[in-house]
Structure formats: C-alpha cells, structure tokens
Amino acid sequence: MGNDAYALKGIIVCTPDFNTIEYHENEYVICENRKSRGVFKELPKEYEGIPVIDYKDKFIIPGMCDMHLHAPQYGFRGIGMLLDSDSEWETWFDTYSFPEESRYFDLTYADKAYGRFVDDLLTNTTTTRACVFATIHRPATELLMRKMADAGFSAYVGKLNMDRNSRYGLQETTKESLTETKRWIEETMNGYGAIKPILTPRYTPTCTDECMEGLGKLSVWYHLPVQSHLSEGLDEIEWVKKLKPQISCYGEAYDQYGLLGSSEPSLMAHVVHPTDVEFELLTRRNVMVAHCPQSNMNAAGGVAPILDMVGAGIKVGLGTDMAGGCNLSLMRAMTDAIQASKLRWVYTKRNGDPFAKKQFLTVANAFYLATKGGGTFFGNVGSFEKDYEFDAVVLDDAPLADFILRSVSDRFQRVLWRHNEDTIHAKYIQGKEVYLKK
C-alpha cells in the first residue's frame, strides 16, 4: 500500500458501460498513487486506517471530460448565439471569433482573459479533463498551458494552424505555421505538468494540403494526437467539397495526411452530418467524436447521430464547444445532449407514431459520454474502476432539496438539471484536490 492512499466516502456514482448507472451509497472509493483502487462497501483490510474524507450524503462522481472547447472564445460567451435569419455561419467568424482570437497576439490580454477562463473552469463546472483549442499564437498558447498546469488540470491544448482563408492577422504562412508548431511542441511536450500538446489544424478550409502534410509528419514524429472539426455544418461541407473535389468524404481530407487516427489518436468535433462513407471511415480509424449539442443547436446545424455512432462502435465524448456553446458546464452539456437527442428522435425516427419505441439518450448514456466516454482519449480516465486515474467531483445537492425525501436517482437527475455554482463542492484531478468550495 502506498503512503499516499486515502478514501472518499459518500454516494458514489458509476457508469460501468454506456447503458448502466450505479449509485453506491455510503461506500468508499480509494485513491492510491493517483489511481483509483475501486469502489468498496467497506475499506479492505490492507487499507484500514487510511484517511477517509466522509462526504456523507453528497455525490462523488468520476471527473468529467470536456472534449471540445475554445479557450480564447470565452470572452464572448453568450454573444453570437443567434445567427439571425439573414446571416450565415461564416459571419460569426468575422464578427466574433476571429476578432477575439486576434487579441491573443497580445500577451497582456491573453494573461487577463486566459486567467479568468482557467479560474472559471476550475470553480464553475465539473471539468477535470479537457481538449482545448487555443489560437495560432504560440506564446499565448504556452501561457494558457502554464495557467492550466498551475491550476492542476490534466488536458490537451492545441496551438491552431491556419494558413488560408483567415483574416484579422490570424493567417500564417505555411512555413510559419509548421515552424511555430514544431517549436511549440518542443517547448511544451515536457515541463507543463499534465498539460500536453495536441496537433490542431483548425479545419480543412483554413489549412492547405502542405500544412496538413507537415502536421501529419509532426504527429508521427512526436507521437502526438490530433484534434479538429469535422462535418459540423452543411455549408462548411459544401466548401470542403469545393476545396477538395477528389475526396470521398470530408473526413478523408484529414485521413489522407494521417491525421484521422491511422497513426495517432484523433478527436473530431461535431460530426453532425456524417455520410455513410465517413461513418465507416470513423469506425475503421477508431476516431473519437466530440459531441457538442448546444453549439450544434445554436448553429442551427442539427443533432449528431450519437446512438448510431455508439452502436457502430465509434467512441463519443461530450464537449461544450465554448463559445459556440455558452456554458462551461458538462452537466448542462449532458442535459442538452438528452434534449437534443429527443428532438432528433421525434423528427427523424418517430414519424408521428404515438406509440413509437423511444430512442434517445438516457441519463446513464449522457453521464457515460461525459465521463468514461471522453475519458478514454486520455487513457484510463473517467471511471472509478481499478487503475483508472483518480479524477473525482463532489456534488452537493443540499441547496436544491425540497421538503420531500427523494430517491438517490431522482436527486442525481435534479443535480444534473438544476446544478449551479453552489452544487460543485470539490474537485480532484489525478488524486489531488484542486478545488474545494469555500
């Protein structure tokens, strides 16, 4: 037994698989050497006497993984949500995203803005892991990585590549883009705690073939995973068809340069409109999809076919897509995912049948996506099973209680749907307490 072993006691919530959720009341989850030893009704003999933090009637859940968010867009969260009837999605880039991202050339601004982002990520939501898009700027990206490391996060962060179709000083030359990326990798692959670089071509329209080819080589050379956007909007898909008329599906634009999981793991955000060919390619390449339901609603894109994906063996995690979505909370992402999947079912499968079999995400499904689903991208993450990295969040639903004794599963639903800052009690990442409510 390691000297650092300790246990948390409370209502431990687990999703061993996509369709199962378990509530273990008054049980223990043991952390040793930053790993989970599992969930126990009583402390096993060899762990008797270890420190126990008794959270009593509070929920203890595996840490949640935000599989897609743009840290530099945090400043305009809640703005540009509308896409009014006369404007196209591209105007969002010109009006909000690009002007805001261009400010991260300035490290003073980056320091303020990323400072607030990291503070809020720590205190306001259940996030313990994240896959983050930064901007094209290497220095500001390194600053973000430093801040996230100091706050105790374990995450992938990506300096973006954009060597075409960009504006507001955000366009790099291909050479610059690759040189800066290489330098950034060298500078950050060690020395930023649990914050690691991930290759991040923004998406096909902003990356030339030459840039993609270079990134493919860097991925192999440094064994780096890749994140990007895929099949988010119908207009974007049309654009990619024009840019790359020879490919069979959008996903192939990444795959042809080894950026879609053929060598290193690949994480693709959205995939709202996969073609059959793309669906097959994602399955074959073992790509993880980052499902971002709120953003896809805001963008009037639609709802990704998550149940079909999971059924086909495609790995899926949840993302907030800050600031296409405007909430950092993964519990909000869960409830958004459930609501969106209901409307998808109504409009694509139900066809007006009053007694049609219901096919939408359950609480177990959504909770799995938010924890173990995304967690697999980081290794053994997102569960309290033995040898999983020990990430945990303690939820206090006392502020939400009414006058009636509710079942544990009802209380868990309520804390998902009605959570606020008051309900996030504590957060552990890799065995270390990084946040405790004052």
Add this chain to the structure above:
Amino acid sequence: MGNDAYALKGIIVCTPDFNTIEYHENEYVICENRKSRGVFKELPKEYEGIPVIDYKDKFIIPGMCDMHLHAPQYGFRGIGMLLDSDSEWETWFDTYSFPEESRYFDLTYADKAYGRFVDDLLTNTTTTRACVFATIHRPATELLMRKMADAGFSAYVGKLNMDRNSRYGLQETTKESLTETKRWIEETMNGYGAIKPILTPRYTPTCTDECMEGLGKLSVWYHLPVQSHLSEGLDEIEWVKKLKPQISCYGEAYDQYGLLGSSEPSLMAHVVHPTDVEFELLTRRNVMVAHCPQSNMNAAGGVAPILDMVGAGIKVGLGTDMAGGCNLSLMRAMTDAIQASKLRWVYTKRNGDPFAKKQFLTVANAFYLATKGGGTFFGNVGSFEKDYEFDAVVLDDAPLADFILRSVSDRFQRVLWRHNEDTIHAKYIQGKEVYLKK
C-alpha cells in the same frame, strides 16, 4: 400629472412588434398612476422634477409573462426530466405529478411549498405576470393566491378540475368539482389584490363532459377566462380521440362547451401538434397559445410551429411549464425557444439544403413572445407604450462583462443566454417596486 409619477433611466429595451427590438440608451420611461407614459429621450416639460431612478448602464425591460406553469410541481423541479426509453409520459403523472399535487390537501405542506415557490418566483426570474395551475384543492389554491398577492404579483391562478382518470386522492366527483370551483370563484374574484381566478380544467382526459359543461356556464356567468392543455403529446391526442370520437379536433373538446374563446378569453398550453382544422379553430377563436419549449423537449414531444402560428395571426406567449420544464426563468425559456425553433427548421423545412433560407425565432421574436406576446392576455401589458401597465425588470449585466467593450445588442444577447441571480437587479409590477437586489 399624477403625484406618484416617476421615471426610470437606463438602456430601455422595447419590442414594438414581433420582428423589432429597440435599445434606447440613456432614455427615460415614465410611470404614472401605475401606467407607462412612454419612452422619452428627455423628460417632457410636464414631468420635469419627478423622481428619476438612474440605472445608468443597466437594461430596463418590460416585465415578462410566464403563460404556463404548475406552482405545486415546483418541489420536484429537475426530477422526472428524462422519460427513459421504456416509460411512457403517463408514468410521469403517477410517479411525480400526482403524488406531489396530492400533498396540497395539507395546508401546512402547501404553506411551506408555495412559500418557497413564491419567494423564488420573486427573486430568481424576470417574471412579473403569470398564468398558474394550482391543484384541485380550493383552500391551498387560495393560500397560493394570497401569497402571490402579498408578494405583489399580478396573475391568474386556477384551481384545477379533475373528475375522471385521476389517482392519489386527486379525483373529484363532478358535483364536488363544480361546487368547489363556484365557491372558490366567489371567494377570490375580489379581495386577492391583482391575483384573479381563471377556470382550469386540467385537460380533456381528466374532465367529463358534464364538468366541462358546468365550467362553460361558470365562465359565462362570472366572465372568467379559461386555461388548459391542448395537443401536447401524440399519445394524449390519441386518448382524446378515443374519449371523444365525434369531434373534429382536440380543440373542439373545449370549444363545444364554450371554453375555447367563444365567450371569454382562452389560453391553451403547448399545441405542439395542431391539425389543420385545429389551427383554423384557434385562429377563429382568437385563442392564445402558451409555448413551452423546454417542457416539449423534455417530453420528447417536438417543437410547436410558432412562426406558422404567428403568421396566421394566432397569439403566442411563452411558458416555463414548471415542472415539465425545470427553470422558472423566462430568459431561459426565450433561449430554449430559439434553440428549439432552429432544430424544428433543420428537420421540417431545411431538408439538407446548405443554403436554405433560415426560418427560426430571433431574439426580437422570442423577447416579444415573453413580454408583449403573453402580455396581451392581461390587457395592455408587456410593453412601455403609452397606457400599458407599468411592469419592468432591471437587468445588470456587469457580472457577465469581459474585457472588451461590447455593443448593446451583444450585451443583451449575453444577459439572455448567461443570466443568473446576480443579473436580476430590480422588478416592478403595476408601478410598484416588488424586488430590489440586496
């Protein structure tokens, strides 16, 4: 000029019509005799010297109207949101709604639970007007009306009628139902401040024809408006078809007893699945629809055709449908309505066309529904136009500010999407300040 005249100064937001939103910075809205005198760039000569509360950079908006909510369901808000794949909507009634509503037989419980509901309605949301469902219990309904009156609300509250297909002690005999309703009307039609009774047959499956007929007579005799549920779920619609095989549409089940606007105003919640016949009937009877987007998503019902309704001249307001929806906030209802309308567009009109004309609710549309749209049910309510009743909410978006100066319209979007308790600064109902943030 009345002695009680005063003005609020700040950023005054108005929706003169469904498609227009205006921001009047540094302007005045004048209240006199509990009515608005209009919005002015400078105080008119006859009002010089009246007290001015200068809210400076805060938003001043017309009060919002929650056109459909169940006060006794507030206790289980956030619970029963799921409807897991194996259960039907009816189980929600048996598991959550009916057992909770049966508790309001007990006035001690009602006092606690309604007390909390009214406190939260006052402080947590922007609601100034509401159309509320209580339970079948006359004493508890009167208690709720007293509490809402004491808090300063102006609202319609309904004692429910349920004389068939009910459980948990919630079923009345037809005679009881009508006798108690008559007594309740007599006791509450005067003497509860701005809280007025509204006839509330729960819905066709819980009300016999005899009960409906009696309510129709009470409506005419006492000049009382009517609220109920209409065409919410496909299974409910099938049930009504079985119960009333002779009618041409669900709406006719109310109309045949004069409960659908033929004599007194009628407010119908949901109307997610109107048939052509029903659509025409609603238009002809000048019925108001209470659109409850979050509840309709949670129930996997779908999205009501709001743009079609408004286009056909049907009046529409917004409702939270607490606890089919779990948020009391009408700003959340606005953003839910926008998101839901986007998915409706994607799945019923867009048909995969990348460049299809966008047809979904804008901020102006949603804001109109939440204010003037619902407000017309109360008379001249929901606007700062001359002679409208003076309801106002002051929103402080300073807690949401980032490091960049944002336009007023962007700031208004942000406060809609990211509002919380901190952003509700003050609330006025009928000229009286009922809430001021501490």
